[in-house]
Amino acid sequence: MDTENSDVGGTGRVPRSFVAIWGITGRIRYAGLGGRNDLARVVYEFGDACGGPCGPASLFPQWVPKVMTLLRPFAPYAHWLLRLALASVFLFHGIEKFLDLAGTAQMMDSMAMAVMAAVLETGGGALVLIGGAGNDLLTRLGGLLIAPVMLGAIVTVHWGQWRFAATETHPMGGMEFQVTLLMVALYFVFVGNTSPPEEASRQ
Numbered sequence: 001m002d003t004e005n006s007d008v009g010g011t012g013r014v015p016r017s018f019v020a021i022w023g024i025t026g027r028i029r030y031a032g033l034g035g036r037n038d039l040a041r042v043v044y045e046f047g048d049a050c051g052g053p054c055g056p057a058s059l060f061p062q063w064v065p066k067v068m069t070l071l072r073p074f075a076p077y078a079h080w081l082l083r084l085a086l087a088s089v090f091l092f093h094g095i096e097k098f099l100d101l102a103g104t105a106q107m108m109d110s111m112a113m114a115v116m117a118a119v120l121e122t123g124g125g126a127l128v129l130i131g132g133a134g135n136d137l138l139t140r141l142g143g144l145l146i147a148p149v150m151l152g153a154i155v156t157v158h159w160g161q162w163r164f165a166a167t168e169t170h171p172m173g174g175m176e177f178q179v180t181l182l183m184v185a186l187y188f189v190f191v192g193n194t195s196p197p198e199e200a201s202r203q
Contacts, residue, residue, distance in 0.1 A: 079193075083132045086184050087125040090146055094122030120145045128188060136192040143188030150182035 097104045097118035104114035124145030131139030154175045161167065161174030 080132060082184055082187070083128050086146070086181065086188075087129045087142075089181060090121040090125030090128075090149075094118050094120075094125060098122065117149060120149050124149070124185070131188075131193065134193065136194065139188050140192045143185040146185040147182060147189060150178050150185060154178045154182065 094117075097114060101111065101114050101118065104118065105111040108114050108117070124142045127138045127142030127145065129142075131137070131142055157172050158170065158175035158178050161170040162176050163174045164176040166173045
């Protein structure tokens with residue numbers, strides 16, 4: 001690879017580690033960031049053994065930046081994907097527990113625990129959804145209600161196995177799914193309705 005003719009953000013050379021990874025004869029041209037939210041475009045110009053062009057002008061098809069630009073207006077609404085995923089799980093299981101409190105209490109060996117789990121799951125899922133309408137506090141509170149439920153399930157039922165599938169030692173499966181739900185719930189606790197860049201700018 002011709003590192004002498006390469007440009008990294010206008011600074012000159014390509015790092016040796018990068019050259020070693022790609023190991024391709026050719027030149028690399030970096031287009032710098034034009035603004036805070038602009039895409040960082042990396043254009044690869046491949047060359048043959050003589051250094052001339054012999055392949056596609058760009059590693060990424062020309063339509064990729066265009067698609068990313070088209071998707072950008074939908075970014076402010078992407079939080080609904082996480083909200084719907086999390087809320088659907090806990091509303092389903094919470095309401096299910098309410099409809100069969102006796103069975104849930106038998107499984108948990110405590111009616112009080114069954115009622116508390118049903119309230120936390122249903123309430124947490126509902127608040128995460130309602131908070132999406134613009135209430136930051138409700139979003140954080142919803143995640144906060146869900147988190148201890150998942151933490152308790154991980155410690156008391158699923159601990160010791162990661163894979164979610166049931167086994168002889170873990171008939172209810174491992175903690176893979178529960179950890180994922182816990183992380184999403186904690187995301188809403190820490191971030192609420194604020195995007196991470198905006199949260200960081202407040203510091």
